[in-house]
Amino acid sequence: MSILAVGSVAFDTIKTPFDAVTDVVGGSLTHFSLAASFFTDVNLVAVVGQDFGEAQLALFKDRRIDLQGLERANGKTFRWGAEYSHNLNSRETLFTELNVFEGFRPELPPAYRKADIVFLGNMHPLLQQSVLEQVESRRLVGMDSMNLWIETTPSELRDVLGRVDIVKIDDSEARDLAGVFNLRKAATAIRGLGPHTLIATRGSHGAMLFSNDDIFSAPAYPLEDERDPTGAGDSFAGGFFGYLAQSQTIDESVLRRAMIFGSVMGSFCVEDIGTRRMERLTMDEIHDRYRALKRLTKFDDL
């Protein structure tokens, strides 16, 4: 069981009230893949520039991440910079330099075309479509998106939505996408466009899963020390889809457990700047936090 994951790998420059890093490996697919690789094999498809060398590749080494699909193009790697407010609850984007990502045309290595789970990272809906067209068989397709595509390419986004099984987006993006403020109504509207399941992440308030007549509310782990929220939603997705990929069957109780693993991975991501926490994370810690979320939400039947 494996995941084919397509999206952006970038150099991130991040300033928080506690720390600052320059040109560290980031991008949504990086966070997704690191998290997912704790659970399953990840076939990564992305583009980087000539400035992306062995030092950067080291982050993915000795993990269950295959880099056959990592294209090295002429030019510079996608760069993104942001600065967080003193409470970490707002951030200002300092710069976005697409560089080689601007010309990204994902091409799947032949070995990737029979996929188990396909994850379409946050990128132009036409790129997401082109990935799906290259996939010959798959068990399940998940996707992410963002306000930019909801606003600028709504019809292309709808086409992709019609072809996927599970969408993971922010609760505010779910509201924007559906044009309805009530989250439950927004979920019904989005599920009406194709996906049988919607996951709405809510930052430090946890995440909700809407599928068929079922709703599941996953808690967020109450961190005592939040350092950098960058990539938390991507880590959530990595934990969620990674857990699904290693499951023989996908039913309601597996989806719920996957939500908890998503919440676990998102919470770890926030504990240090960039990918640092993920780099030193262990499976034991992941299981401990799963159990902590169980204790956090346990209450007796009536």
Next chain:
Amino acid sequence: MSILAVGSVAFDTIKTPFDAVTDVVGGSLTHFSLAASFFTDVNLVAVVGQDFGEAQLALFKDRRIDLQGLERANGKTFRWGAEYSHNLNSRETLFTELNVFEGFRPELPPAYRKADIVFLGNMHPLLQQSVLEQVESRRLVGMDSMNLWIETTPSELRDVLGRVDIVKIDDSEARDLAGVFNLRKAATAIRGLGPHTLIATRGSHGAMLFSNDDIFSAPAYPLEDERDPTGAGDSFAGGFFGYLAQSQTIDESVLRRAMIFGSVMGSFCVEDIGTRRMERLTMDEIHDRYRALKRLTKFDDL
């Protein structure tokens, strides 16, 4: 087992995108008492004016609410008016006329002085103190407060905090009170001032309970139709303390169940304007929603 509850009874004027009411019975103690009365006897202490007649008293009749402590003073009843934005997520206070509430000096009828649970509603900390001084014996004291008192009477508020067991406030108020943004750290700081337990309500994101080394995260019921959030936090408190009052012992699992009943009562409150939903609510519906919150949060052990 009963609750002695002291706070404000008012005439509310509320405008929402869906509905509007003028001079209906409201105030935090009204919402608290209606919710609590589903679980226990409530001894209500508040003040109203000469304009508060039989029509208004009818709301409390045939419920487990004793009105011996409802003083009728010369003058007009406390009046409050507010208008909600189209998504109900912000509100503008249109007017606050304290009227007889300005001169409120709570006086406990002799029968109320041996109390089981004392609930100090949101009011000036000196009034909360004066209530405590009149109580001869009690099992537990709970309190509410708000930003106004955190900002204008911080030292009086600290004195009250030193004498109570459980504080229930908004998460944003908990942050302001502690002067720390991180909710877990804020809870530790507030518990350091006296109360062994802090409940931080988070609107449609649920509520958190912090006590000793224990943290519990209660979900909010995902409503498909939100009509009026006025009094939701008070209804939460009524459900929470009402359930505690009817419990023989108060331990961790009882506190957690009480949180769920709090969330249940808060969710019903929002389903209609003013107290309307509470007026037609049944115990069967309360139990059904408790079970729905159980389903909403259930996931397997590792």
